Amino acid sequence: xxxxxxxxxxxxxxxxxxxxxxxxxxARKLLRKLAEGSLTADDWRxxxxxxxxxxxxx
Amino acid sequence: xxxxxxxxIAGFRGAIKPFSLRFTAxxxxxxxxxxxxxxxxxxxxxxxxxxxxxxxxxxxRGLGATTRYWPSIGRSLSDISVSLESLNGECLATIARTxxxxxxxxxxxxxxxxxxxxQILSLIETTPAARYAAISRFVDVSGVEASEGTxxxxxxxxxxxxxxxxxxxNENEITIRQFWETDGSPAPDxxxxxAKEQERGTQDYEKEIEALRALHSAYTRLQDLPSRLRSAQQxxxxxxxxxxxxxxxxxxxxxDVQQDAxxxxxxxxxxxxxxxxxxxxxxxxxxxxxxxxxxxxxRVTERVKSFASLQSAQAAVASSTQALERAEQxxxxxxEVARQEVAKFETCRHSPALPSDLPLPAAxxxxxxxxxxxxxxxxxxxxxxxxRAEATRHDRRQFLRTLKQSLExxxxxxxxxxxxxxxxxxxxxxLKIVEEERRRFTDGMLERIAGEVSRLYAAVHPGEGLDYxxxxxxxxxxxxxxxxxxxxxxxxxxxxYFSESHLDTLGICVFLALAALDDPQNTIVVLDDVLSSVDDxxxxxxxxVIRSESAxxxxxxxxxxxxxxxxxxxxxxxxxxxxxxWSLTAGVS
Numbered sequence: 001x002x003x004x005x006x007x008x009x010x011x012x013x014x015x016x017x018x019x020x021x022x023x024x025x026x027a028r029k030l031l032r033k034l035a036e037g038s039l040t041a042d043d044w045r046x047x048x049x050x051x052x053x054x055x056x057x058x
Numbered sequence: 059x060x061x062x063x064x065x066x067i068a069g070f071r072g073a074i075k076p077f078s079l080r081f082t083a084x085x086x087x088x089x090x091x092x093x094x095x096x097x098x099x100x101x102x103x104x105x106x107x108x109x110x111x112x113x114x115x116x117x118x119r120g121l122g123a124t125t126r127y128w129p130s131i132g133r134s135l136s137d138i139s140v141s142l143e144s145l146n147g148e149c150l151a152t153i154a155r156t157x158x159x160x161x162x163x164x165x166x167x168x169x170x171x172x173x174x175x176x177q178i179l180s181l182i183e184t185t186p187a188a189r190y191a192a193i194s195r196f197v198d199v200s201g202v203e204a205s206e207g208t209x210x211x212x213x214x215x216x217x218x219x220x221x222x223x224x225x226x227x228n229e230n231e232i233t234i235r236q237f238w239e240t241d242g243s244p245a246p247d248x249x250x251x252x253a254k255e256q257e258r259g260t261q262d263y264e265k266e267i268e269a270l271r272a273l274h275s276a277y278t279r280l281q282d283l284p285s286r287l288r289s290a291q292q293x294x295x296x297x298x299x300x301x302x303x304x305x306x307x308x309x310x311x312x313x314d315v316q317q318d319a320x321x322x323x324x325x326x327x328x329x330x331x332x333x334x335x336x337x338x339x340x341x342x343x344x345x346x347x348x349x350x351x352x353x354x355x356x357r358v359t360e361r362v363k364s365f366a367s368l369q370s371a372q373a374a375v376a377s378s379t380q381a382l383e384r385a386e387q388x389x390x391x392x393x394e395v396a397r398q399e400v401a402k403f404e405t406c407r408h409s410p411a412l413p414s415d416l417p418l419p420a421a422x423x424x425x426x427x428x429x430x431x432x433x434x435x436x437x438x439x440x441x442x443x444x445x446r447a448e449a450t451r452h453d454r455r456q457f458l459r460t461l462k463q464s465l466e467x468x469x470x471x472x473x474x475x476x477x478x479x480x481x482x483x484x485x486x487x488x489l490k491i492v493e494e495e496r497r498r499f500t501d502g503m504l505e506r507i508a509g510e511v512s513r514l515y516a517a518v519h520p521g522e523g524l525d526y527x528x529x530x531x532x533x534x535x536x537x538x539x540x541x542x543x544x545x546x547x548x549x550x551x552x553x554x555y556f557s558e559s560h561l562d563t564l565g566i567c568v569f570l571a572l573a574a575l576d577d578p579q580n581t582i583v584v585l586d587d588v589l590s591s592v593d594d595x596x597x598x599x600x601x602x603v604i605r606s607e608s609a610x611x612x613x614x615x616x617x618x619x620x621x622x623x624x625x626x627x628x629x630x631x632x633x634x635x636x637x638x639x640w641s642l643t644a645g646v647s
Contacts, residue, residue, distance in 0.1 A: 005201035008499045012202065012492050021488050037204030041212040044205075048484050049477075 009035035022051050060086040060613050060633075061145040062582075065104060067646070069137035071113075072100040074130045074645030085633035087608040090617045091624060092637030097646030098617035102172055102586040104140045105615070108151045109170025109582065111159035118176070125157035130645065142168060168612070171573040172584040178565030182553065186538040192568075193529070193539060196575055197503050199496055206492045213485050220478040223471050230468035237461045252465045255458060263455040269411035270448040276403040277441065280423070281434055283396045287427040290389040297385035301378040308375050311368040323365040330358050396430075413451075417443050503575075504529040510571035511564070514607070518563050518599045527552075527564070541568075559591045563600055570607050578610045585616045594622070601626050 002010075013027035013034060022030065026047045033039040062081040067073040072095075079101060081088065092098045103113045107128075116124035129135055140151040149166035153159050161167045181192050190197075231248075238248035241255075312320065325344070332343050333355040341348040350357075400423045407418055419437040424430055508529045515527055528542040528549075543552040543564075552564060566588055573583050585604065592600055605628070608614030627634050638647040 003201075004195065004197055004499075004503070005199045008199045008202050008496060009205075011499060012495045015491050015495060016488055019487070019491065021484055021491070034205045035201045037201035039205035039208055041208055041215070044209050044212055044485070044488075045216075045481070048481060048488060052480055052484065 003035070005037070006035040020051065020055050022047055023054055026050060059084060062613050063143040063145070065101065066139075066141045066143075067100065067104045068139045069130050069133040070100065070107070070128060070140055071103055071130060072097040072640055072646045073104075074132075074642065077646040079635060081613070082633045085631060086611070086613050087605050087631060088613065088615045088633040088635060089623065089627055090615065090635045090637065091621070092617070092619060093639065094619050095640055096619075096637040097640050098619070098637060099586060100646055102174070102584045102615070102617060105142075105168070105170050105582060105584055106172045107140050107159065108142055108149060108161065109168050110172075111151075111161065114172055115174060115586070123157070125153070128153065131642070144168075169577060169581040170584065171569075171581055172586060173566070173569040173573075173588055174586045175562075175588050175590065177569070178562055178588065181565045181568045182541065182561050186540055189541065190531075190539040193507065193572060196507065196572065197500050197531070199500065202492070202496055206489070206496065209485065209489050209492065213482065213489060216478055216482055216485065220475065220482060223475045223478065227468065227471040227475055230464055230471060233464045234461070234468060237457070237464065240457075249465075252461060256462050256465050258458075259462075260455045260458045263451045263458070265411040266413055267448055267451050267455070269406070269409045270413075270416075270444055270451070272409070273403075273406040273412065274441065274444050274448070276399065276406045277437070277444075279399050280403055280430065283392075283399060284427045284431040284434070286392050287389075287396060287430075290385070290392045291427070294382070294385040294389045297378065297382040301375070301382040304371065304374040304378040308368070308371040311371050320368075323362070323368065326358055326362050326365070330355075330362055333358060413447055416447055500531060504531065507568070507571050507575065510574060511567045514567035514570055514603055515564055517603045517606075518567065518596060519560065520599075527567075559593055559596065562588065562591045563596065566600065566604075570604070574607070574610055579612060581611050583608070583611045583614045585614070587617050587619060589616075589618060589623075590620065597623070598626055605631060 009031055013022065013031050016022040017024045017027040030039060030043065030047055033043060060081055060083060063083075064081065065079040066076060067078075068076040077097070077100075079090075090098055090101060099115050103115050106112060106114055113124060113128055116127055121127065125135060129138055135153040135155055135157060138151075138153045142149050144166075147163070147166055149168065150162050151159060152162075177192075181189060234252050235248045238244070238251055241251070244251045329343060333339070336343075337355055339351055339354065341351050342354060403423065406412075412418075417440050419433065419440065421433060421436070423433050508527050511527045511529075526544040530540045530542060531538065541552060541564075542549055543556075544550070545552070545555050552561065556564065566585065569585075570583070573581055589597065589600060601623070604614060604616060624634065624636075638644075640646055
């Protein structure tokens with residue numbers, strides 16, 4: 001069974017990907033660290049920046 | 059329907075002798091009745107050992123490590139054996155001497171939730187933190203909260219960075235504007251001008267500075283030449299005069315000696331050398347006469363000495379002649395150097411890299427030391443012009459370098475600011491999503507639990523004005539849970555108004571609601587003597603609720619010491635087990 005953190009992390013990355021703040025592969029990569037609480041500032045920044053590069057704002 | 063067949067306990071707690079509890083296949087609700095200290099808790103502990111590798115009934119009694127209390131009297135940890143047979147097979151728990159619990163096979167380990175009377179306190183009556191701990195595994199999202207905190211802090215840091223970048227950008231813009239104004243505010247604007255200046259670069263100034271330095275250096279080297287030429291000329295003249303004087307002295311000496319004295323001296327010196335090697339010749343080595351051969355060496359030495367002053371004069375001639383040659387060579391060398399330096403200066407003077415408006419000597423350089431001196435003095439004042447021109451270009455080059463640096467810094471800061479302006483709103487949006495989803499998830503889970511608790515509680519206490527249980531996390535405190543309820547239409551804390559019996563049933567409802575959240579079909583629920591405070595009116599209702607809920611679980615076991623419960627059971631659905639009196643010889647029976 002998933003822990004509460006894992007369950008919530010899955011909901012969050014799915015929404016971040018849906019709102020195009022993260023790419024889907026990036027969201028999958030972040031999932032485990034997000035649930036464990038080991039996501040660093042660099043991880044967040046790099047993931048969001050890569051999403052900007054792939055999907056620049058209009 | 060229950061898939062459980064038999065629980066067997068040996069060497070554990072009250073089971074002094076092996077004890078078996080047989081389940082009935084068609085009944086998933088078992089009620090175990092026994093007087094106090096009959097072994098009910100041993101059965102509950104055994105199931106907990108199988109499912110959770112612990113014995114919770116011994117916790118919080120100030121016993122420290124409790125494993126030493128696990129074996130029956132006279133038994134050791136390695137004598138303990140607890141097994142559960144089911145339709146899937148048999149699962150066995152054994153314990154090593156170290157207290158480590160081994161479950162075999164692991165896939166058959168049952169999920170077990172045990173609720174004891176003392177746990178009601180942790181769900182209902184104790185502190186908000188203890189209540190939170192009881193439900194934390196369903197709502198504990200501390201991992202996500204930590205990642206959320208990291209993102210929040212990152213946003214805070216980046217906002218500070220953005221403020222810093224904006225301030226630096228402003229400073230850069232002021233600096234560039236100042237440069238622009240210094241240069242006369244050329245159209246159209248400071249940044250277009252600065253970009254053009256940056257493109258132009260400092261190469262032209264570098265070349266001009268190089269040409270000016272070369273010109274000045276060539277001129278400086280010319281300045282030494284007149285004195286060096288004069289000095290060399292004077293040396294050559296003096297050497298010539300000395301050589302002439304030395305020659306005149308030799309001629310004077312020669313007048314005083316016989317003709318061909320020089321040749322005679324040479325001959326005598328040769329004989330002297332010969333006699334050094336042959337000191338007593340039998341005859342003269344020149345005329346071969348034996349007459350006067352005796353003492354010949356002494357006589358030759360005497361005659362050579364008489365020519366000493368002539369020799370000295372001849373040596374002076376040789377020396378002065380050599381000095382004259384050196385002085386003339388030196389003079390030639392300096393003249394050659396002068397020619398080269400003049401040529402270099404002329405080359406520098408005609409360099410196309412020199413500024414077109416630079417003042418230069420009008421006349422070419424004369425081919426004499428005195429002419430050069432006069433030419434140099436005529437051009438002396440031009441040096442100051444050349445230095446000024448070089449300094450101006452140094453200043454201009456430095457100006458452009460500083461401008462370039464400022465423009466580059468401005469561009470870097472502009473880029474950083476643009477990046478942050480793109481990134482920060484997305485980060486804030488991401489944080490908002492994380493916060494929203496976390497709250498929604500936690501609130502949803504609490505609502506789900508509270509809804510279940512309310513449903514169960516209303517079934518036990520219908521129409522009593524005690525309903526609508528709420529679970530609330532205190533937003534100001536971490537890991538803090540409040541329980542609220544409606545009493546007579548008023549929101550209140552149940553601990554303040556509920557009787558002990560009502561609190562007990564509320565605790566059971568909370569426990570059942572939590573147990574149902576996590577894979578209930580595979581969970582064995584054990585309620586260990588939790589209904590002692592329930593009065594007759596509510597006993598039937600709570601029993602009905604537990605019986606009804608047991609259908610959701612793999613199996614439900616209720617223990618009680620109240621004899622009256624036997625009469626409330628439904629023989630068709632309830633599996634009833636009555637324990638005998640425990641004894642030191644028979645144990646649980």
